[in-house]
Amino acid sequence: MMKKKLWLTVVFYVALAAGQQAMAWGVTGHRVVAEVAQRHLSKKAKKAIAELIGNQGLAYWANWSDFVKSDTTGKWKAADAWHYINISGNLSKERFLDSLPRIKAPNVYGQIQALQADVKNTTLSLQARREAFVFILHLVGDMHQPLHVGRAEDLGGNRIPVYWFDKKTNLHSVWDNDLVGFQQYGYKEFADVLNVATKEQVAGLQNGTLADWLYDTYQLANKVYSMAVPEERLGYKYNYIFQEPLEQQLLKGGLRLAALLNQTFN
Numbered sequence: 001m002m003k004k005k006l007w008l009t010v011v012f013y014v015a016l017a018a019g020q021q022a023m024a025w026g027v028t029g030h031r032v033v034a035e036v037a038q039r040h041l042s043k044k045a046k047k048a049i050a051e052l053i054g055n056q057g058l059a060y061w062a063n064w065s066d067f068v069k070s071d072t073t074g075k076w077k078a079a080d081a082w083h084y085i086n087i088s089g090n091l092s093k094e095r096f097l098d099s100l101p102r103i104k105a106p107n108v109y110g111q112i113q114a115l116q117a118d119v120k121n122t123t124l125s126l127q128a129r130r131e132a133f134v135f136i137l138h139l140v141g142d143m144h145q146p147l148h149v150g151r152a153e154d155l156g157g158n159r160i161p162v163y164w165f166d167k168k169t170n171l172h173s174v175w176d177n178d179l180v181g182f183q184q185y186g187y188k189e190f191a192d193v194l195n196v197a198t199k200e201q202v203a204g205l206q207n208g209t210l211a212d213w214l215y216d217t218y219q220l221a222n223k224v225y226s227m228a229v230p231e232e233r234l235g236y237k238y239n240y241i242f243q244e245p246l247e248q249q250l251l252k253g254g255l256r257l258a259a260l261l262n263q264t265f266n
């Protein structure tokens with residue numbers, strides 16, 4: 001009897017822990033970002049990337065950085081904090097940009113820059129440069145998920161319980177998975193739908209620094225927070241409000257990833 005009870009308790013806590021683990025843009029979202037980027041790479045970048053990761057496209061590698069969260073050797077433990085940044089809400093652009101470099105905890109902003117330097121550093125092993133590259137693919141996607149530029153007090157929406165239709169979940173997870181899944185595209189179809197910007201529009205979206213891009217996501221995060229109501233049942237109306245911003249974030253993520261890679265391999 002006791003044994004069975006203990007087992008159930010273990011199952012319960014494992015399930016709880018699994019439910020709380022945020023994966024960041026689900027598998028599809030990350031592939032969409034990578035697929036859009038793939039279509040905007042320079043010739044030079046394509047060649048350098050093939051030398052690093054071989055013949056698979058970017059989308060194939062886009063989720064590896066989330067998968068290594070399950071690595072048990074401890075090699076990737078510190079990388080858990082690379083996927084997001086916590087920052088207080090509703091700062092002016094000036095204050096936001098001012099506070100960014102002062103955030104000492106490992107975060108997506110500092111890490112993308114560090115990894116970019118690693119990829120360029122040819123004294124590192126091919127394996128180390130490959131891993132740094134694959135992480136960049138993923139993190140530029142993550143920094144466009146508004147709740148990855150969220151607030152510490154609710155762990156980027158992980159502690160804001162909501163329903164997606166009848167499913168009990170949290171706001172972070174709605175943005176990682178449910179909204180993306182609701183569109184019912186495969187990742188290539190989604191990339192087709194998004195990849196219709198003109199040359200001028202593409203240049204406009206790619207303009208700015210990494211910090212500018214982060215502030216752009218942050219503004220959407222503030223809007224998402226302003227509408228967050230714990231225990232609310234989200235569904236059709238939420239999709240109606242946020243479908244376009246969601247699509248914009250995936251497109252921007254892809255175009256800016258391409259810009260960053262073209263610059264890295266220039």
Ligand SMILES: [Zn+2]
Nearest residue numbers: 023024083142
């Ligand atoms: Zn992630």
